[in-house]
Amino acid sequence: MRFIARDSTDSTMLDARRAIARGPLPDLTVFSAGEQTGGIGRFGRAWSSPRGGLWMTVVMPLEQDQLSKILEGLGLRVGVAVLDTLERACRTLAAGMGASDSGPSGPSPRLTLKWPNDVLLNGRKVAGVLVETAHAGGVPHALIGVGVNANFPARDLPTDLRDRATSILAELGVPADLARLRDELARAVFNAV
Numbered sequence: 001m002r003f004i005a006r007d008s009t010d011s012t013m014l015d016a017r018r019a020i021a022r023g024p025l026p027d028l029t030v031f032s033a034g035e036q037t038g039g040i041g042r043f044g045r046a047w048s049s050p051r052g053g054l055w056m057t058v059v060m061p062l063e064q065d066q067l068s069k070i071l072e073g074l075g076l077r078v079g080v081a082v083l084d085t086l087e088r089a090c091r092t093l094a095a096g097m098g099a100s101d102s103g104p105s106g107p108s109p110r111l112t113l114k115w116p117n118d119v120l121l122n123g124r125k126v127a128g129v130l131v132e133t134a135h136a137g138g139v140p141h142a143l144i145g146v147g148v149n150a151n152f153p154a155r156d157l158p159t160d161l162r163d164r165a166t167s168i169l170a171e172l173g174v175p176a177d178l179a180r181l182r183d184e185l186a187r188a189v190f191n192a193v
Contacts, residue, residue: 001027001028001030001186001187002029002145003029003030003182003186005031005032006032006033007034008051009034009035009036009037010038010148012031012032012033012036012040013057013130014038015031015033016047016134016143016172017143018032020134020136020141020143022135023116023136024061024139024164026061026137028060028074029058029063029135029136030057030058030059031057031059032054032057033055033056034055035049035051035052036055037049039055039147039151040130040145041130043050046159048165050162051146052151052152052153052167053103053152053167054150056147057143057145058143058144059141059143060190060191061139061141062139062141064082064102070142071133072092074193075129076116077148078117078131078144078192078193079113079116079118079129080113081145082148082188083112083164084188086111086126087109087178088122090108090109090168091110093168093172094109109122110123111126115124117129117130118164122171124164124166125164126148126149126166126167127149128146129145130145130193131136131143131145145190145193149165149166149167150168150169150176150181151175151176152169153167153169
């Protein structure tokens with residue numbers, strides 16, 4: 001697994017597409033950034049990506065004969081993998097602050113999957129998944145974008161999103177280890193493919 005990290009970029013999905021346009025990628029590659037200035041969500045919608053979030057695109061070269069089999073249901077499989085990974089991370093963070101299912105610090109974080117690819121934390125969106133494909137030199141590539149609202153206050157979200165989106169920091173009051181979370185999510189995405 002190869003990691004290409006940038007402090008700031010327009011979009012990790014576009015970084016991945018630009019790399020593929022130069023030729024097929026030889027192995028699993030993860031593009032990540034500290035912030036995105038032009039993040040892309042489903043249907044080409046803008047994805048707010050302030051500093052403190054986890055913005056990444058996992059690129060996996062595929063065999064042509066695997067393409068349809070792997071792509072079928074991939075968005076949902078990745079959504080479940082991201083949900084499971086974030087649930088473990090949030091429970092670990094909550095346990096570190098002394099929260100339990102019925103403890104004095106309040107209930108443990110409640111994560112759910114809003115089909116097919118949004119992860120909700122306590123009922124508000126905390127992460128999203130975008131699955132696309134690109135070809136180079138006859139080699140198809142799966143591009144799996146994962147965006148996690150992690151270590152920034154909710155006020156850093158656009159005003160029109162604050163009632164339906166949140167961050168790990170806003171909900172739990174403690175920051176996540178972004179490097180560790182990136183690595184865990186990259187492995188989970190790889191295993192989901």
